[in-house]
Amino acid sequence: MAIATTTPAPETGVPLVSQLAADEGHTAAELIEILAHCRAVHASADYRMLQAASLIHDEREEDHLSEIAGVDSGEASSMADLADRTDAARLGCGPRADFGPDGLQRAVAEVGAVLNLPPARAREIITAGADLRHRLPLTGHALAVGRIDLATFLVAVSRTRLCSSETIADVDAHLAQAIFARPPMSRARFTVMVDAIIAQIDSDALLRRRARAAADRKVSVRPDHHAPGQSRLSASLPMESAAEFDARLTVMSDEPHSSDPRTLDQRRADALVALSRGRLHLPCECDDCTTTAEPEQVQPATTTDAPTADEESGPEHAATHTCECHCDTAARPTFHIVVNLSTLLGLDDDPGFLDGNGIIDADTMRSLLAQAEREFIRPEPPTPDATGYRPSKKLQALIRAGELCCTFPGCSAPAWHTDLDHTDPFSTGGRTTRTNLKPLCRFHHRIKTFTAWRDHQDEMGTVFFQSPTGHMFLGNAYTGTDLFTALRSPPSPTDHPARRHLDALRTRQRDAHARLIEHNREAEPPPPF
Structure with missing residues (x-):
């Protein structure tokens, strides 16, 4: 009898013990490298785990079909038998119900036992494995090489679930390209990037998702088995309803x-x-x-x-x-939506962004904005140094709309619930301009202000953070300007002598190349027919 266990054998455990002992003498900078290595190894192991779970499902499905074929070929032996089978199908009785659990159910039990998971989680692992092999192989490769982790891949699986079979290959290719073209990003930024790609390639998937969200809405209240005396409340709502409910709780809790x-x-x-x-x-x-x-x-x-x-x-x-704690009129809950003016006017159906939630389809967005207060923003050319500390409301809205969340690496705090931090401190001459301001949640704002973390922000809005160990991280690999290109800052003036000089050199080189091509064509005329 073989007993499955996760305890390493003595010969494999000794090197690990040696490594753990050696870690005690490593510096923080060296331990950071160990963390990055472990993350990549973990992701690669998760890739293999998903693949193994899917292959187990394949084998169990084959076993189940083989058992059925050995007893029932599926063919009706007579007209009466065909009528009986038809009546059973109308009543919802499957012809294979008498043969016990199907292949998926058997695989769920097996995977759940090995990984010590409940059936729902084991089913999710098997489904993700199938997507990794058949629907999202290129994105799965990003998991195999450690570019993304398992949780991020599961986000891609869930967000692409309603994509059609005709578009899923294009979605997979564009998503993998975007992953490898950008440094790692927070979960909120990644989710918006996936949804933006889906909206571009398979816009109907967003409509199908809205219908599914409305159909699956529910609220459940049950005892909390881990906290005696408490109960756990959970709800699944369409994102616009959830945003309204969350805003209402926020308003009331601030009273x-x-x-x-x-x-x-x-x-x-x-x-x-x-x-x-x-x-x-x-x-x-x-x-x-x-x-x-x-x-x-x-x-x-x-x-x-x-x-x-x-x-x-x-x-x-x-x-x-x-x-005043109690007003005669309830405070109005507020949530923020970013949308192109062309979409609001009905000229296109580009998706919008609901702060703290993600991509929202055009029709839902227009209905939400019908009675909303609107603020029109646009990027302005570079301005002289601002003298005030607090940015104007227009500038605040422009900065937050240009981001999707807190700019610290890995953080997903909503942009409209963050502080606006001066990259170069105002007290030391930093300007209150778009190129010197960025959203930071209160936690990371304090980390940046009171610890050895350092940050840098370039003219294009890219924000880099340097850790106390000297490691560099890009904080905003995907931003609101990728989603709304009109929010990008206008190019710098082109009348500087240095730029005019370089432009003139490029023009002369291009003209000389065109003349050379024309000369070669005249020297070698096409052969006569």
Whole structure:
């Protein structure tokens, strides 16, 4: 009897132990290289795991069909037998139901046992393996060589699931090309890039996805088996409905004063409960409100709130203002959509971008924007140095629309929920311009400000980060300017003497080459017919 185990044999475990012992003496810079190597090896192993799971499924399907063929050829022996088979099919009784679990179910049980996975996860692994071999082989190659990891590949599998068989090969080729042409990127940027490629090649897939999202909407509440006394609530909603719901919770959780003892997560949970009770406001629980409030009413108070997401961290940027916990009118939830004006006018059906969610089809986007507040932005030519610290609203919108999320490597925080950070600090002469500002979530903003991380931003908006060990990372390998090319900065003026000189040299070389070709044609006329 053979027992499957993941424990390495003694002869294979000794080198690993030696490596682990050696790691204790490595520097942080050397350990970074070990991390990168382990990531690539892990991705390659995941590729082989997916392939093995798919091959197991192939064999089990063949076994199942062989068993059926040995008992029932599938042919009706008489007209009466044919009628019985037809009636059973109408009732939903499959002709193979009497032969037990099919090949996929058998493979799911086997893969789940080996990998210690529940059936749903084992099925996902088998399906991804089939896609790796047959639908997305080029993208799968990126996983094999460690360019992407398993989670990223599963994103590609799920996003391309509704692509037609006629377009999936083109989608795979374009996606693989985009992966190998760009450095690694965050999950949010990768997801938008996949959806943008799908929208370009198979736009109907976005419509099919919208219909599927509407059909699969659901909410479930069940006990949390890992946290006694708690329950777990989950929901699957179309992204526009989810964005509206999330914005409503955000508005309600921001209503209490800054001295409210609850965390943001706790306030959002309480806001959800308040919504279930038909309330649109979240009562404040700070000492002043709880001691002076009458039943069902809290008196307004004046407090000093923390910096908003548009301000950089620091005590000098805190704002003092009057806040009322309970307004007569509920605050309006807000979410942000970026769209081409041509699409809004109905001249084309290019997709838009819903902040924090991703690509959204043109029809859904137009319906959401029907009653929305609109702000028209366009890239401006380079301007003189700005003297103020806080960017204008137009500049803030332009910078966030030009990105998709936080620009720190690997981060997916939504662009409209981030700080706008000066790459060259304002205190040391940094300008408040598009080429010196970028979105950073509060966590990474503090990491950049108070640690040895360094960053650089070029004129094209590319943002590089240098770690304390000296390693360089590109933070925004795919941006909003790739999705909306009209947001790209206008080219620099061409009237500089240096550029005029180089342009003149290229023109002379091109003209000389054209004259040489013409001379050769005249010297060697075509043969007579």
